[in-house]
Amino acid sequence: MKTHTLLMPLDMHLHLRDGVMLENIAPLTAFTYSGALIMPNLVPPVDTLAAVRSYKERIISAVPNDYFEPFMTLFYKNYDKAFLESVVDEITAIKLYPAGITTNSEGGVESFNIEEMRTTLEAMSDLEIPLCVHGETDGFVMDREAEFMSIYELLAQNFPNLKIVMEHITTKAAVDMLDKYPNLYATITVHHLLLTLDDVIGGMMMPHHFCKPIAKRPEDLDALLSVALEAHPKVMFGSDSAPHPQHKKESCGCAAGVFTAPISLQLLTEIFEQFDKLDNLQAFVSDNAQNIYGICPEFKEITLEKRPFVVPQNYSGVVPMYAGETIGWAIESVD
Amino acid sequence: MKTHTLLMPLDMHLHLRDGVMLENIAPLTAFTYSGALIMPNLVPPVDTLAAVRSYKERIISAVPNDYFEPFMTLFYKNYDKAFLESVVDEITAIKLYPAGITTNSEGGVESFNIEEMRTTLEAMSDLEIPLCVHGETDGFVMDREAEFMSIYELLAQNFPNLKIVMEHITTKAAVDMLDKYPNLYATITVHHLLLTLDDVIGGMMMPHHFCKPIAKRPEDLDALLSVALEAHPKVMFGSDSAPHPQHKKESCGCAAGVFTAPISLQLLTEIFEQFDKLDNLQAFVSDNAQNIYGICPEFKEITLEKRPFVVPQNYSGVVPMYAGETIGWAIESVD
Numbered sequence: 001m002k003t004h005t006l007l008m009p010l011d012m013h014l015h016l017r018d019g020v021m022l023e024n025i026a027p028l029t030a031f032t033y034s035g036a037l038i039m040p041n042l043v044p045p046v047d048t049l050a051a052v053r054s055y056k057e058r059i060i061s062a063v064p065n066d067y068f069e070p071f072m073t074l075f076y077k078n079y080d081k082a083f084l085e086s087v088v089d090e091i092t093a094i095k096l097y098p099a100g101i102t103t104n105s106e107g108g109v110e111s112f113n114i115e116e117m118r119t120t121l122e123a124m125s126d127l128e129i130p131l132c133v134h135g136e137t138d139g140f141v142m143d144r145e146a147e148f149m150s151i152y153e154l155l156a157q158n159f160p161n162l163k164i165v166m167e168h169i170t171t172k173a174a175v176d177m178l179d180k181y182p183n184l185y186a187t188i189t190v191h192h193l194l195l196t197l198d199d200v201i202g203g204m205m206m207p208h209h210f211c212k213p214i215a216k217r218p219e220d221l222d223a224l225l226s227v228a229l230e231a232h233p234k235v236m237f238g239s240d241s242a243p244h245p246q247h248k249k250e251s252c253g254c255a256a257g258v259f260t261a262p263i264s265l266q267l268l269t270e271i272f273e274q275f276d277k278l279d280n281l282q283a284f285v286s287d288n289a290q291n292i293y294g295i296c297p298e299f300k301e302i303t304l305e306k307r308p309f310v311v312p313q314n315y316s317g318v319v320p321m322y323a324g325e326t327i328g329w330a331i332e333s334v335d
Numbered sequence: 336m337k338t339h340t341l342l343m344p345l346d347m348h349l350h351l352r353d354g355v356m357l358e359n360i361a362p363l364t365a366f367t368y369s370g371a372l373i374m375p376n377l378v379p380p381v382d383t384l385a386a387v388r389s390y391k392e393r394i395i396s397a398v399p400n401d402y403f404e405p406f407m408t409l410f411y412k413n414y415d416k417a418f419l420e421s422v423v424d425e426i427t428a429i430k431l432y433p434a435g436i437t438t439n440s441e442g443g444v445e446s447f448n449i450e451e452m453r454t455t456l457e458a459m460s461d462l463e464i465p466l467c468v469h470g471e472t473d474g475f476v477m478d479r480e481a482e483f484m485s486i487y488e489l490l491a492q493n494f495p496n497l498k499i500v501m502e503h504i505t506t507k508a509a510v511d512m513l514d515k516y517p518n519l520y521a522t523i524t525v526h527h528l529l530l531t532l533d534d535v536i537g538g539m540m541m542p543h544h545f546c547k548p549i550a551k552r553p554e555d556l557d558a559l560l561s562v563a564l565e566a567h568p569k570v571m572f573g574s575d576s577a578p579h580p581q582h583k584k585e586s587c588g589c590a591a592g593v594f595t596a597p598i599s600l601q602l603l604t605e606i607f608e609q610f611d612k613l614d615n616l617q618a619f620v621s622d623n624a625q626n627i628y629g630i631c632p633e634f635k636e637i638t639l640e641k642r643p644f645v646v647p648q649n650y651s652g653v654v655p656m657y658a659g660e661t662i663g664w665a666i667e668s669v670d
Binding site for chain 2: 140141142196197200201204205206207208210214217218250252253254256
């Protein structure tokens with residue numbers, strides 16, 4: 001049986017929610033990942049030192065062993081340098097949401113006025129805190145990410161020493177930015193390496209493939225695959241795995257988010273093997289993130305096996321991507 | 336109270352289904368429309384003289400009075416001229432579906448080989464039977480209609496005496512074809528005069544706005560409005576109202592189709608009033624179709640009143656567009 005081993009996988013964009021949902025789903029990521037960058041869009045958002053510490057404790061309490069590290073983020077607001085100095089040792093990045101652009105982002109940035117943001121972003125540069133950005137405008141759904149490129153350019157030009165991570169990129173436009181500015185990086189989800197808009201609304205309407213940013217055109221998928229499969233050194237895996245209760249996905253007005261946490265490594269292995277790029281997966285799923293963020297994750301060795309695996313219909317009431325379908329790789333062992 | 340009167344409204348693209356669904360929904364259209372062009376995509380498709388006659392009888396039995404005429408269509412296959420001569424007096428048009436492109440279209444055209452279709456299409460030209468076409472390729476969902484334009488051009492050029500109706504157009508590309516070929520016409524739905532893809536997946540995922548062809552970009556909506564509001568003489572209203580049971584719309588893998596039959600005239604009046612084009616609505620919703628098809632519908636006079644109307648949550652288990660929302664016009668009287 002063909003196997004493949006990965007060391008210290010990292011999910012550099014993860015939603016763990018809170019309360020019972022957190023307790024149910026955090027162990028699924030902790031099982032196969034050494035660590036994950038935890039998104040701060042709770043209600044209320046994670047925007048104080050106390051909130052960061054308390055949320056981190058709740059996450060650690062929710063996972064069954066010591067082999068998983070939650071890398072914490074702060075919800076972007078205009079903070080002063082003294083505050084950032086007080087919190088820098090507790091966080092790995094700050095996550096910026098345009099206001100209202102996705103789940104629980106109402107308290108995000110209303111307009112990208114560089115001068116209003118300068119104090120915060122210069123302090124972040126000085127303190128070497130990366131800025132993670134949900135890069136969408138409020139324009140037409142297929143254009144939102146591409147329209148945001150001018151804001152990425154503005155940020156990259158004005159703060160050349162700030163590491164800026166374009167989160168969950170979905171377009172060729174974003175891929176093309178990677179080699180244009182030395183301080184722009186990106187995460188890519190596994191579902192955006194598999195889906196186009198055809199898989200969301202091209203046949204039947206598929207709520208479990210509905211996410212923000214929406215999956216785009218075939219040429220965008222090709223561009224994402226090109227940098228992921230080569231493990232472009234500025235690109236990292238970030239699942240954006242986003243659990244919602246089943247009834248919120250399978251109803252009128254379904255919520256945005258694809259839940260991939262328990263199957264992301266299996267799917268990534270299948271994709272990279274299919275394109276004969278398995279040797280690059282280690283960099284995409286761990287090494288690049290270690291280099292970009294300067295983090296040293298806990299040791300963990302995951303062995304995957306090439307055999308049919310039927311994705312469960314749900315995990316504690318959350319329906320995963322490809323529920324009930326058979327994928328080509330399974331987790332064989334975790335050490 | 337402001338009112339507006341329409342004479343002999345016609346819905347030139349309507350799905351009435353069969354059986355209990357037919358009995359439940361046909362009266363809703365018959366209440367306000369003098370007639371409608373009835374789509375033939377039943378299971379099995381309406382493709383014999385006996386099927387046309389029998390379906391027409393079932394429709395007439397389902398409507399409560401004599402003031403509604405179902406204009407029948409035949410499901411396109413390659414028919415010989417003798418057959419078409421036998422059926423010409425019983426049908427108003429023939430409807431062509433690319434195979435598998437939408438609900439119950441599996442028996443449609445596999446490939447557009449003009450020579451294989453020549454006998455049928457020349458006979459239709461001679462017998463003055465219009466060809467109605469669901470114009471989508473099996474390509475990427477946002478490109479399917481635009482990609483089909485080359486097939487419309489092929490048909491229009493090869494059969495200059497055949498009236499070809501581009502059904503439920505959704506793109507500027509299709510609008511631009513209207514003035515390019517004298518024998519190309521179009522229907523436009525009311526939901527495609529209101530929605531873009533943003534209304535389907537731009538916020539929450541909205542199954543009751545999910546249809547084929549999918550609603551497109553803002554510039555496409557503008558192009559559709561431009562010809563509808565001017566009542567371009569080659570453009571007709573056709574609702575493509577397509578009922579599905581509620582459970583088939585509000586579940587994983589929701590079926591395509593927007594149900595507008597009971598509210599289409601009210602919405603059209605609201606749109607045309609909003610753009611100060613009420614004087615053109617009569618042509619869009621009846622006169623153009625009479626001229627294009629050479630049909631003389633039964634007399635019917637509909638008066639609409641400008642007052643808030645709350646759209647019912649469902650009609651016999653079918654959820655209409657804008658269920659529970661308030662629209663600006665209501666039916667005042669039918670004579």
